Structures are given as structure tokens and as C-alpha cells.
Amino acid sequence: MLQEIKPHEQSSGLIYDGVEWDYDKIKRVYDAIEHIALKEMGLDVYPNQIEVITAEQMLDAYSSIGMPLMYKHWSFGKHFARDEMMYRKGYRGLAYEIVINSSPCISYIMEENTMTMQTLVIAHAAFGHNHFFKNNQLFQQWTDAQGILDYLEFAKTYITHCEERYGHAAVERVLDAAHALMSQGVHKYPKKRSDLRTEQRRERERQEYQDQTFNDLWRTVPKPAAGQRPSKSVSERKKLLGLPEENILYFLEKKAPRLEHWQREILRIVRHISQYFYPQKQTKVMNEGCATYVHYQIMSRLHETGQISEGAFLEFLHSHTSVVFQPEFDDKRFSGLNPYALGFAMMQDIARIAEKPTDEDRQWFPDLAGRGDGMAAVREAWANFRDESFVLQYLSPHLMRKLKLFSVRDDAEDPYLLVDHIHNERGYRDIRKKLARQYDLGYLEPDIQIVDVDLAGDRKLILQHRVTNGVLLDESDAKAVLRHIANLWGYEVQLIEVSAISEAILKEHAVTAPSGVGVV
Structure with missing residues (x-):
């Protein structure tokens, strides 16, 4: 948890007053947040780049999966039109921010936000998400934060060049196919991380190598005489082609016999972008839980030290409680567990177990209970787990009771539902196991x-x-x-x-x- 406040630490004045923001206020807020995040909470972040954008620009960022310098595709325009219509008619709101896993870490904040909301989203995105991106082992294995922006610029330029040379329709067909296969375009097990900065320099070398590889591969396919089958065994054939292969985009990029080099390069671009987002699919609860926990601690600290007013803190609490609201299972608004609510509750619970454990906590978490530094405990969790393993490791009986979790067996052939796991020791373990499975991409x-x-x-x-x-x-x-x-x-x-x-x-x-x- 944060350090205890001492009387001499009290701030002599507010870092901002009122609802209107300006760049001087944002700079003062950023400096105050940075001091708390780095000096008191021990966070480790990429350099920050904060950009203020309009609602229309936020909608545009939505449509292109939140990435700057994204290449053009008709699906992005479709998404923009849909989101804009729903926003204008009041059917949905907009995110207060979008944050990019890059170095520098880019945080987009809305110009329509009040000054308190700007403070909140800077704490949430520029320090919460930023710390998680930099320190979680999945992101360290799979993403190149240093090179992603340069690679996106290369990708946009390359695809534009292809459209000019080969025609818009031909490029669109490749992109349509590649986008349809994005979920099957990732390596799911650790390999050497790609250095995205070198991709443009390697393109020509890759073209020459691939031409030789493909020509040799298909030239050596045996041509059996009439009525005969080739002698090559199934295992030899599969070895030649590297089968089985779960990364379909990778196989097509390397082995499809009729694709031209530029088509293979587009598949490679989409595959790299899909791989970049792969860790985010596995860490939704942890990532949002981390950012929500960080913004809550920072905003509370700013209020405790007198740097934001009572009114500003009440405005923050109103937004925060809306973000972590979890409808009951019989509420019409229920659509599953809110990742913000579950993640934030688990971060608080980890800190509680580390600092003020019960006898039950000591039995379930002997290595964590009573260690004394809650902030260090949650930083360790952020670094070493993904959603599935995080739930398996840290979901406590105390939190299961608080969230009123239970398990229901739903058999399509049975007209009745059966509550088969309740709040006893065996039930706790089964509930935790079943909830963890809901975040296992191998199962989903x-x-x-x-x-x-x-x-x-x-x-x-x-x-x-x-x-x-x-x-x-x-x-x-x-x-x-x-x-x-x-x-x-x-x-x-x-x-x-x-x-x-x-x-x-x-x-x-x-x-x-x-x-x-x-x-x-």
C-alpha cells in the first residue's frame, strides 16, 4: 500500500481548480502523478507521450484498432460509421482514453473530458497501463514496443505503394483474407521476438530467399507416372512442409505456391500486428485491473495530500464506481464478470492478504500472507501472470464470498440448472478452476x-x-x-x-x- 501520510507532506495548495483544463494544468497534474507513481508506488514505465484528441478522432482510433499510422481498409470505415451513429444517437459513450503499447507510450485523452477526468485517465493510462505493458512477461516476450511505431509507418507506406502498383481491389482482397485469419495468425509459444525495426531493411533479402525456397519446394514435388503414387511417406511430406502448423497466416506466407512477393509481405504485416495484440487478449483482467488499481491509489493520494478538492474527488469516485460496477447475476444488465471489477477487486485483495491476512488467507496463500508490502505483491503479480494463471493463483475464498461467485452446471439436455459448487473448500477450488478456464484462449x-x-x-x-x-x-x-x-x-x-x-x-x-x- 502507499506510505502513510505525514503532516509535513501535506500540499500547500490545489494543483488545479474547476472543470476546465489547459496544458499548464495537465503539466502540473502529470508531474504530481509521476511523483506518486514512481517514487511512492515503485512503478516502472516507458517515456510518456500524451495527445489530446476530439471525439471524432477517438472514433477514428476505435475503427483502426486503436493504432496510429494504420493502413487503410474498408472495414475501418465501416466500424467508424457504426460507432459514430451509435455515439450521436446516445446508444453508447466513448472511452475516456486510448493507450498504445509503444515506447514512448502514447496516451490519447479526450478534449471533452473535465480536468478531473484528464487527471484520472493520465493516472490510468500513462502510468497504470504503461507499467503493465513494460513489465508483464507476456508483453516482454511477444511485443517490440521500441519498434512498433516505425513498423506501422513502414506497413502503411508499403500497402499504399502496393495499391498504386497493383490496384486497390487486388490489395483489398489480400487484406480481407488476412484479416479473416488474424486469430489464426499468431505463434502461441515463445520464439525469438521479431525486431520490427529491421523489417523494412530485410524485405529485399527476404524476397530473394523466398523465391529460391518456393521454387525449390514446388519444383521437387514428385510427378508420379500414370497409375502410380509417389513413394514419399506422409511423415516426410509433412516434415517438408513443417506440418502440422497452427499459424495459418505464417504457413500461407511461407508455402502458398501462387502468391507473389508483395502478397506474402502483406500477410506478414497483418501477422505481425496480430502477434502484437496477442498478449492483450490474454491479460484483459490483469491489464485493466492494474490500471484501475493504479488510478485509484494515485487519485486517493492526491486527495489525501490536499492536491485535489473534495468536489474533484467526488467526481472521480462517481466515474470509478461506474467503471468497477458489477451487476448481480439476475440483473438484466448482467453479461458476465466485468474485467475492471474483477481485476480491481483482486488487486485490492492481494494487497490485503500481504498486509492484513486472516487465518484462512495463511492457509490458502502461505507465501503471500503477511509478507508486509502490498504494493510489491501486486507488482509481482502484474509481472509474472496472465489472466488464466492469475485467477488460479490469487482468487481467494474471501473474494469469492464478496463477489458471491458460484458454479452452475448447464446441460442442454437437462431442463434444470444445478448449482454444483458452493462456498466450501472443494467448491472454492472448483469455482476458481472454472473461472480461470474462462480466460484460457486454448479453450475459448x-x-x-x-x-x-x-x-x-x-x-x-x-x-x-x-x-x-x-x-x-x-x-x-x-x-x-x-x-x-x-x-x-x-x-x-x-x-x-x-x-x-x-x-x-x-x-x-x-x-x-x-x-x-x-x-x-
Whole structure:
């Protein structure tokens, strides 16, 4: 927790007064927040860059997945039109800020915000999210904060050049296909992190190397005589192609026989951007919990030291309680656990266990209970976990009771619901395990891999979906995505859904080869 306030630490005056903001006030607020965040809370952040934008610019940032210098695509315009309509009609509000995982860390704040809200979002984004981006091990493994802005500038310039040279429609077809496969365009296990700053310099070398690789790969495909099959075994064929492969964009970029170099480079661009966002999909609860905990501690400290007024603190509390509000399970507004509410509550609970543990806490968390430094405990959690493991490690019986968590068995063939895990020791462990699974991407996202290619025949690409939770793919969505894969591959594509338990075939999908060459 924050250090105890001593009388001589009291501030002699407010750092701002009233609701209107100006740049001098923002500078004073930033300096005050920075002192608390770095000196008292021990946060470690990238250099900050804070930009004030309009509501329309915020909507534009929404539409292009929050990234500056993003290339153009029709889907971004569609999202902008939808969000703007809903905002103008009052169906939805806007985020108070958007923050970019880069170095410097860019925080966009709305010019419509009051001065108190500007203070809140600077604490939340420029120090809370910023610290999490810099220190969490997933972001350290997978993202290049130093190089992402330069890479986005290269990507935007490259795609614009392709549109001028090959035509807008041809580039759009590649981007459509790549965007449809973004969720299947990431490496899920640690590899050497890409240095995005070198991508532009390596493009020409990569083109020459890939040309040689692809020419050799498809030149050596055996051509059997009439009535004969090639002698190459299935295992040898799969080894040649690096199968099975779950990163579909990566496989198509490297192995698709008909793509030109510029098309492969666009797939590579989309794949890098998808990989950049992969840690954020796994740390929603932790990331927002970290930022919310940080802004709450900083705003409380500013109030305790007399640097913001009672009115400003009440305005902050009104916004904060709205952010962490959790509807009851029988409330019409309930749509699952609010990641802000769960994350913030767990951060507070970790600090409580570290500083003021109960006997129950000592039994469940022997290494954490009573260690005495709550802020150090939450910093350690921020650095070393993702949502799934974070819940498994830190969700306490005390918090489960406070949040009134329970488990319901919902069987589609049974007309009744059964509350099968309640508040006893076995129930606590099962509730924690089931809640953690809700943040496991391996369980939530379909396990789809490329498993084989008929090199000796019609070069049909074969994918497999291992069904682990009994849920098959939607027929229309599967066909639409397979059409995009076929456009990139250049030949027929087949998807087989199999049971992960029995290996039985549950369903098959197939699309024919495109009539043209590649996607042009």
C-alpha cells in the first residue's frame, strides 16, 4: 500500500481548480502523478507521450484498432460509421482514453473530458497501463514496443505503394483474407521476438530467399507416372512442409505456391500486428485491473495530500464506481464478470492478504500472507501472470464470498440448472478452476491446424479442427473463411472437424479452388 501520510507532506495548495483544463494544468497534474507513481508506488514505465484528441478522432482510433499510422481498409470505415451513429444517437459513450503499447507510450485523452477526468485517465493510462505493458512477461516476450511505431509507418507506406502498383481491389482482397485469419495468425509459444525495426531493411533479402525456397519446394514435388503414387511417406511430406502448423497466416506466407512477393509481405504485416495484440487478449483482467488499481491509489493520494478538492474527488469516485460496477447475476444488465471489477477487486485483495491476512488467507496463500508490502505483491503479480494463471493463483475464498461467485452446471439436455459448487473448500477450488478456464484462449478459441497437403494430386490443403468443448464451427462462417484461405492458397481447401477425445470425424467443410491465380 502507499506510505502513510505525514503532516509535513501535506500540499500547500490545489494543483488545479474547476472543470476546465489547459496544458499548464495537465503539466502540473502529470508531474504530481509521476511523483506518486514512481517514487511512492515503485512503478516502472516507458517515456510518456500524451495527445489530446476530439471525439471524432477517438472514433477514428476505435475503427483502426486503436493504432496510429494504420493502413487503410474498408472495414475501418465501416466500424467508424457504426460507432459514430451509435455515439450521436446516445446508444453508447466513448472511452475516456486510448493507450498504445509503444515506447514512448502514447496516451490519447479526450478534449471533452473535465480536468478531473484528464487527471484520472493520465493516472490510468500513462502510468497504470504503461507499467503493465513494460513489465508483464507476456508483453516482454511477444511485443517490440521500441519498434512498433516505425513498423506501422513502414506497413502503411508499403500497402499504399502496393495499391498504386497493383490496384486497390487486388490489395483489398489480400487484406480481407488476412484479416479473416488474424486469430489464426499468431505463434502461441515463445520464439525469438521479431525486431520490427529491421523489417523494412530485410524485405529485399527476404524476397530473394523466398523465391529460391518456393521454387525449390514446388519444383521437387514428385510427378508420379500414370497409375502410380509417389513413394514419399506422409511423415516426410509433412516434415517438408513443417506440418502440422497452427499459424495459418505464417504457413500461407511461407508455402502458398501462387502468391507473389508483395502478397506474402502483406500477410506478414497483418501477422505481425496480430502477434502484437496477442498478449492483450490474454491479460484483459490483469491489464485493466492494474490500471484501475493504479488510478485509484494515485487519485486517493492526491486527495489525501490536499492536491485535489473534495468536489474533484467526488467526481472521480462517481466515474470509478461506474467503471468497477458489477451487476448481480439476475440483473438484466448482467453479461458476465466485468474485467475492471474483477481485476480491481483482486488487486485490492492481494494487497490485503500481504498486509492484513486472516487465518484462512495463511492457509490458502502461505507465501503471500503477511509478507508486509502490498504494493510489491501486486507488482509481482502484474509481472509474472496472465489472466488464466492469475485467477488460479490469487482468487481467494474471501473474494469469492464478496463477489458471491458460484458454479452452475448447464446441460442442454437437462431442463434444470444445478448449482454444483458452493462456498466450501472443494467448491472454492472448483469455482476458481472454472473461472480461470474462462480466460484460457486454448479453450475459448478453436484449435485449427493445417495438417496435410496433397502434393502429388490436386494440392488440396487439409485443415483440422480439434473439438474440445463440443462446439462445432458455424457453417457459414467456416465456409467464408475457407474461401479466403483458398484464395490465398490457390487450390481446394478442406476442413475436417474431429473429436479431441475419440478422433471421430464430426463434420467436414470444403471449398473449391479459385478460378484465378492467387488473389489477383
